[in-house]
Structure formats: C-alpha cells, structure tokens
Amino acid sequence: MKNQRSDFPGDFLFGCATSSYQIEGHAFGGAGRTQWDDFAATPGNVTRFENGDKACDHYHRYGEDLDLVKQAGFDAYRFSLSWARVLPEGRGQVNEAGLDFYDRLADSLLERGIKPCATLYHWELPSPLLDLGGWRNRDIASWFADFTQVIMERIGDRMFSVAPINEPWCVAWLSHFDGHHAPGVRDIRATARAMHHVLLAHGRAIETMRGLGMNNLGGVFNMEWADPADDSEGARAAADRYDAIYNQWFMSGVFKGAYPQAALDGLEPHLPEGWQEDFPTITAPLDWCGINYYTRKLIAPAGHPWPDYREVDGPLPKTFMDWEIYPEGLYNFLTRTARDYTGDLPLYVTENGMASADVLEDSTVEDPARTAYLDAHLDKVRQAIAEGVPLKGYFTWSLLDNYEWALGYEKRFGLVHVDFETLARTPKASYHALAKALTT
Numbered sequence: 001m002k003n004q005r006s007d008f009p010g011d012f013l014f015g016c017a018t019s020s021y022q023i024e025g026h027a028f029g030g031a032g033r034t035q036w037d038d039f040a041a042t043p044g045n046v047t048r049f050e051n052g053d054k055a056c057d058h059y060h061r062y063g064e065d066l067d068l069v070k071q072a073g074f075d076a077y078r079f080s081l082s083w084a085r086v087l088p089e090g091r092g093q094v095n096e097a098g099l100d101f102y103d104r105l106a107d108s109l110l111e112r113g114i115k116p117c118a119t120l121y122h123w124e125l126p127s128p129l130l131d132l133g134g135w136r137n138r139d140i141a142s143w144f145a146d147f148t149q150v151i152m153e154r155i156g157d158r159m160f161s162v163a164p165i166n167e168p169w170c171v172a173w174l175s176h177f178d179g180h181h182a183p184g185v186r187d188i189r190a191t192a193r194a195m196h197h198v199l200l201a202h203g204r205a206i207e208t209m210r211g212l213g214m215n216n217l218g219g220v221f222n223m224e225w226a227d228p229a230d231d232s233e234g235a236r237a238a239a240d241r242y243d244a245i246y247n248q249w250f251m252s253g254v255f256k257g258a259y260p261q262a263a264l265d266g267l268e269p270h271l272p273e274g275w276q277e278d279f280p281t282i283t284a285p286l287d288w289c290g291i292n293y294y295t296r297k298l299i300a301p302a303g304h305p306w307p308d309y310r311e312v313d314g315p316l317p318k319t320f321m322d323w324e325i326y327p328e329g330l331y332n333f334l335t336r337t338a339r340d341y342t343g344d345l346p347l348y349v350t351e352n353g354m355a356s357a358d359v360l361e362d363s364t365v366e367d368p369a370r371t372a373y374l375d376a377h378l379d380k381v382r383q384a385i386a387e388g389v390p391l392k393g394y395f396t397w398s399l400l401d402n403y404e405w406a407l408g409y410e411k412r413f414g415l416v417h418v419d420f421e422t423l424a425r426t427p428k429a430s431y432h433a434l435a436k437a438l439t440t
C-alpha cells in the first residue's frame, strides 16, 4: 500500500465498519423478528433466500473480531445497534440480553483502546413496526426516539460518536421506490413519506441524545456520483434528478432545512401534510457529517414518468458488485459537501471499500484489487485534506465478509475472509497491507 498513516494529520482516525444484521447472527440472544427476515423468506428477494440468522456469529465471536480490529491498527470501530435485539417488538418490552450484548461490546472496544462509533439504525426494522406501516408512518420518529433513549441510557456514556441512521437513501428510496431492499415496496407515496420520516426520525434521535447530555453526534449519508451518459441536455437533466434524489435530498434537509426542487418535482404531491414544519427538528445541529462512498453512475433519460432516469453501463473497471471504480467521485463529494453544506464541520468517510470474488487458498486470500481500491481512494482523501476539507477520518467497509442484503453472502467486502460454514476468520492480503500502513 502506497499510503501510510504518516501521510495523514496526526489526529486523523482510521477505522473499519460493520453492521448488526450483517454480522451478529440475529437468531441469537433473544432478538425480535425484523423486516429482513420476512423479506428474505419471500422467494425472489434475496439470493438463495439467505438471511441474517447466523451471519458471522459475531454475537458470540465479537472478542476475536475486535482483536482483529486492534491488530490491524485501527483507531475506531463503526458498528450498529439492532433495534429488534434491544426491543424485540420495536416498542415496550426490553430484551436485557440485547442491552447486555452492546454493553459488553462497548467495554470490549474500550479495553482494546478502540473508539466505539455507533449507528442506531442499519435497516433491521422490527417486523411489528412494519405491520404499523414502518417508515411510512410518522409515528416511527417517536418509536425511534424511544429506542434511542433505551439504548443510549445504557451505553451512551462510552460512545465516541453516534449517528442515528445509516444511509437514509437506502432506507427510503431503495426500499420503497426501487423495492430492492426490505420491505420491497414500489410506491411513490410510500417513498415520499419514508424520505421525510427518515429525516424526522434522525432529528428526534439527535434531540433525544442531546437530552442525555451526549455529544459528537452526526449523520451518515451514502452518495453516488452521477454523470450524464452523453452530452445531451436530457442526460444532464436526468443525472441532476438522480443527484437530487440520491445525494442532495438528505443533506439538504439536514443542513439547509429544504429539499431540492428537482426531487420535489416528483415527490411533493406525496409528502405528508405539514412537512415543512418538521425542519426545525430535522436540522438539529450536528457535530460531524459522514459520507459513505463506493461508485458513480452514468445516467440517461428512461422515457418514463418522473424521475425518468436509467443507469447506463460505464466503461471503467468494476468491482464484483459491478460498480465502476471511480475515486474522483469521493473527492468530488468531499469538496462539494464542505463547500455547499457543512463548511467547517468535521467530515468522515464512514464507508468505502469493494467486493471481490475472493478465494481462500492455502490459508490466504490474495485480493490486490481491494488494496489498490483503498489506496486510490486514500489518495483522494489526502487531496481533499490538502485542499482544506476538514476531513477527520476514514472507515473501510468492511471488517468481515458478511450478509450483503439482497445479494446474500456471495459478495465479499471484508478485509477478513469468513468461511460461512465453519465461521473461521482469515485476514486477507488487503488486511495485512492496511495493517502495515497503519502500524509502521
């Protein structure tokens, strides 16, 4: 690896990221049923109908996993808290074993000198809340605030940082317009409501944590750079719509108290009444902003009603997800975010990484493409810092191979290989390369 820790400011944090449903093993420890269990049990939604019942069994093996975080030289570990593990019905009765698990996790991180960076919601909505409409129901903001109160009363004192919701675009658009993620809805009214309620819930969680005296609270937004597929005005406008829906809606809501017009053009008629009155909650001040970045898309008009765009196959080398490798997009987002939305607020790259078709052979996994991907994106991180972007840290996705949602266990994003039969962990060559860069 070309980049070394010494190439970055002294207080720059390196971390790795995971999420609860993707690694813990949701069948363990009294967790309640989630929308992903239901979605996966419905044929046609998930590769081989796989679910998170066992996943990486991190629930039992977290000690071994945190040792790997430590040995790689990471300063921080970004993980998420399963709502259904803490409140199996989503509300009401607390699962003490769930609280105890996150308590142990927090202590185990601190014992190893690793900063705990929590995300409250990474998509495993308790099924009983979906029965009530899930993200379509405005009450979800209050349910989420109550969950925040319960879990943060227990572990909030030990968190380095907390973000309420991972990737609001996935929660809202991918799951209610595209229907690719649970609950697999394809409906514009449901989408508009989810697009708004996810931010209202974010704001209520921030308020709740401030009420508990917590600080270092942020938001985590996923971004995909959108380039027009050709020189036509139609392609430019389609890429702008994609950008407005995917990238600008959430940041604009949180940092400007407004939604971009190109997205309102289609969504406004379907937003809940009085949506503008929620902006004082949605814009609750944050201490940092996180960006999850993987790829860019080439966009052309689709000849459909709004949003009238489609993705066009791009020419760049691709990852195993079929995503183009485009580090410039990360640089573009870092500079644009600081310029247009966050100013001096600290930024973090909260996820970046790639899936590859890794093979375990003779107890090793050679994954030079992953090392090159990380290096190329770290180049852009350095460029942004050199140009004055207040970027304070970089988290790799992911520590472990894990449950890649609708794509099951096939797409391996980990620095550490997981054998999903034996659950044996084997650090890949990229893990060793990164560890060398961070510890020498």
Ligand code: IFM
Residues within 6 Å of the ligand: 019, 022, 167, 292, 351, 397, 403, 404, 413
């Ligand atoms: O695995 C996901 C993660 O849950 C959220 N961000 C993107 C990753 C790769 O698709």
